[in-house]
Amino acid sequence: MGYRTLKHCLDDLERHGQLKRIDAEIDPCLEMGVIQRKVYEAGGPALLFTNVKGCRFPMAGNIFGTMERTRFIFRDTLASIEAMVKAKTDPAYLFRNPSKLLKLPAAGLNILPKTVSSAPVMKNRIALKDLPQLVGWQKDGGAFITLPQVYSESPVKGGFRNSNLGMYRVQISGNDYAPDEAGLHYQLHRGLGIHHTEALAKGERLYVNVFIGGAPSMTIAAVMPLPEGMPEISFAGALGGHRIPFFRPEQGTAVYAEADFVICGYIDGTLKPEGPFGDHVGYYSLKHDFPVMKVTGVFHRDGAIFPFTTVGRPPQEDTSFGNFIHELTGELIxxxxxxxxxxxxxxxxxxxxxxxxxxxxxxxxxxxxxxxxxxxxxxxxxxxxxxxxxxxxxxxxxxxxxxxxxxxxxxxxxxxxxxxxxxxxxxxxxxxxxxxxxxxxxxxxxxxxxxxxxxCGEKKRTLPDRLPENINLPDGFDAPRVVMNGVLAVRAPKHTAPRGEYDPAMIRFCESFEADNPVNGFPLIVLVDDSDFTAANINNFLWVTFTRSNPATDVYGIGAFTHAKHFGCTGSMVIDARVKAYHPEAMEMDEEVIKKVENMAVRGGALEGFF
The missing domain is CATH 3.40.1670.10 (UbiD C-terminal domain-like)
Structure with missing residues (x-):
């Protein structure tokens, strides 16, 4: 019931026609990322790269590339997870559906990890440089592990019940990292930060292990937004249909026995620049100081396979994670x-x-x-x-x-x-x-x-679906485009204001309209660099408007006022969604790499029929 290893999962996907092998030599630097993203966009299969340039380990991508495949991977346990959620939100559900009771005992037992005396993942020792050197975008600061499962335990309470499993990106080359160092990019509101804080307060290092591969349920568990104090490995057991096996070494923290790879080490107070990294928002996250993981050992199981994903402007493969998590837990909201x-x-x-x-x-x-x-x-x-x-x-x-x-x-x-x-x-x-x-x-x-x-309340207005006649925009503003009913995109001059300050051009735009101007029929106006691109589809509008604006400085209004510290406006709300000088660069792939990959997809090529 469920998959206990990554190979078990991939073999089953292949038997069911949901995985394809790529035997041609593929470079994990840029080429592999382009292939994975193109296959994802085409709704294609999971991929097994058997001939990785510069590395002896095969790599697997696009495993969770469609919701149908993600559901298929967890088909044996979805009913039990559903029963657990229903029991939480509606206890009477089990009495109305007594057959569901049979699914609860096993799921409940599987939430408890088990301690084992040996671990397949500890069979072989290598160095960080021997791992696949995946570079997703050309301006990335080095190679990254993109599907890591970073494990730590509370240094105050200890044990599985006080553990955290999170997906925090790991940089394994580039910048100022020594051969036995990795960058650990954990962000706000992450459980690892709580454990790190506890360790620093005690004047101790925090032992951390990075698992790669293993049961697919461990990957999903690592991205689950569980409440503090609820261990992700318990969820992994319930979703995976088996108790998660852990091995306790003499030094360090617990090791997930069935992982394909594990990087063992610790973090203290040492920081080094990490990044840049082409991220899931669609821009590069820049170089900043983050904790350094001092690596004490890198191990892998026999026949290890290295899973990966690459991200970029959504939707991408990680979109499936969010959608699947919502399906599992939405009723708990x-x-x-x-x-x-x-x-x-x-x-x-x-x-x-x-x-x-x-x-x-x-x-x-x-x-x-x-x-x-x-x-x-x-x-x-x-x-x-x-x-x-x-x-x-x-x-x-x-x-x-x-x-x-x-x-x-x-x-x-x-x-x-x-x-x-x-x-x-x-x-x-x-x-x-x-x-x-x-x-x-x-x-x-x-x-x-x-x-x-x-x-809330009753409908107050009918939203316009076309431009008003003889629309008159102030100098420097042009190319108005209707994005959807009630939303107007207007091309504006290049943004020049300092960071954190209002832009006089925006104020001039808003003050140029009287209260009775028909432009106010559009409740929302967005000022952008390219109104044709913004209005081309709803996804472009969402990406441009909400990734390029800061509410406090970029939301304006026609007829704006402040009363008792409350901001409002009598006309349209206006959002400055232009690119600012301090914004990071949007990610674009090298045309030569794209051309090389596309040439492999022609008739007779190694990627024929993949996308």
């Missing part, structure tokens, strides 16, 4: 956040920059619900919850206004909000808070702002 019906991290906007939420107004059922009340409380709860707290923009609505509203349909959701929003009342800013480490739009690293847009 009301249990964790009372009154909240659903939360959706919008993948095309880079995940963390934009959240949609559906709440419920229950405070005053004896009154007409014509303005946000409880959904504002629920918005604060969402922005205080784990990784959701890294969001910049949160749009929240009231469930009763449209119970059929699809939170995953961005155009439908925006239409619903823009039909009801009152910009005099519904904009709620937090102007100096922590934001995602990968987001460079704010005042500095991890420093930025948030905007909650709360809209």
């Amino acid at each position: 009301p249990d964790v956040l009372p009154g909240v019906k659903a939360v959706h991290a919008v993948d095309p906007a880079g995940v963390h920059p934009l959240l949609f939420a559906i709440g419920s107004e229950r405070y005053t059922p004896y009154q007409k619900q014509d303005e946000p009340k409880e959904i504002l409380t629920q918005a604060n709860a969402i922005l205080g919850q784990g990784q959701l707290s890294l969001a910049k923009y949160l749009f929240i609505t009231n469930h009763a206004d449209n119970p059929a509203l699809d939170i995953h349909d961005a155009e439908e959701f925006f239409t619903h909000v823009l039909e009801r929003a009152d910009w005099r009342r519904d904009l709620h800013f937090q102007t100096s808070v922590t934001i995602d480490t990968l987001d460079y739009t704010g005042h500095g690293l991890n420093k930025g702002s948030k905007l909650t847009v709360a809209a």
Whole structure:
């Protein structure tokens, strides 16, 4: 039941026609990433690269490239996970469906890891330089492990119950790293940081192991946003259908016995520059100081296979992780956040920059619900919850206004909000808070702002679907394009304002319109560098608008005012979504690499039929 090793999984995928081998020599520097992303975009199979340039280990990519394949991988245990979730949210469900009770005992037993006396992964010893040197984008600072499972235990409490398994990228070459050092990029609100803090307080090093491969359930567990104190390896056992085996060496922390590779070592207070890295937001995260892992040993099992992914502007393979996690745990949202019906991290906007939420107004059922009340409380709860707290923009609505509203349909959701929003009342800013480490739009690293847009009640306006006649824009602004009903993109001059400051050009734009100007029929106007690109499709609009703006400095309004420290506007809300001088570069692949890969896909080529 379930897969215990990566090879077991890949062999089964191949038997079912869901994996293809690539026997031609492929360079893990750039070429492999282009292939994996193109096959993902085409909805293609998992890939096994058997002839990796400069490395003796095969590599596997696009394993979770489609939702259908991801569900297939975990088909043996999904019913038991569903029963556990249902039991949590609706205990009577088990009494109505007594057959589901049979699935719970095994799932409950599997949450307990087991200690074993030996570990296949410790069979062979190598060096960091012997691992595949994967470089996904040409301006990356070196080679990275992109599907690592970083394991640590609390130095205060210890043991499996106080462990953390997280997917924090690991840089294994480049920059100033010695041959026995790796960069460990862990961000805000990650369990590893809690353990590191405890170790530093005790004046101790924190032992850390990086697992690569093994059961697919361990990969999913490493990205699960579980509550603090709930060990990810317990979830891995339930999802994988077996107890996760761990080996305790004489020194260091526990080793996942069935991994394909393990990097053993420790972190202390040493920092070194890590990056750049082409990240999942669609831009390079720049070089910054992060903890250095002192490597004490690198090991692999016989027949080890190195799994990888490459990221970029979404959607990419890691999109499947988010979608699959939502399928598994979405029903728990009301249990964790009372009154909240659903939360959706919008993948095309880079995940963390934009959240949609559906709440419920229950405070005053004896009154007409014509303005946000409880959904504002629920918005604060969402922005205080784990990784959701890294969001910049949160749009929240009231469930009763449209119970059929699809939170995953961005155009439908925006239409619903823009039909009801009152910009005099519904904009709620937090102007100096922590934001995602990968987001460079704010005042500095991890420093930025948030905007909650709360809209409820009856429809207030009909959204225009075309430009008003004889639209008159101020000098320097042109090429207006309708993105969707109620949303207008306008090309603006190049941004020149200093970081963290208002741009006078934006103020000039807003002040050029009177209250009765028909442009105000568009509740949302975005000023951009390329309005044709922004309006080409909804995903372009989401990516441009919410990855290139910081609410506190980049949200303006026609007829703007501040009253009792509350910002609002009587006309359109205007977002400055231009590229700023301090933004990192968007990722673009080398044309020569693309041409080489595409030539391999022609008739008779090694990649014929792959994409």
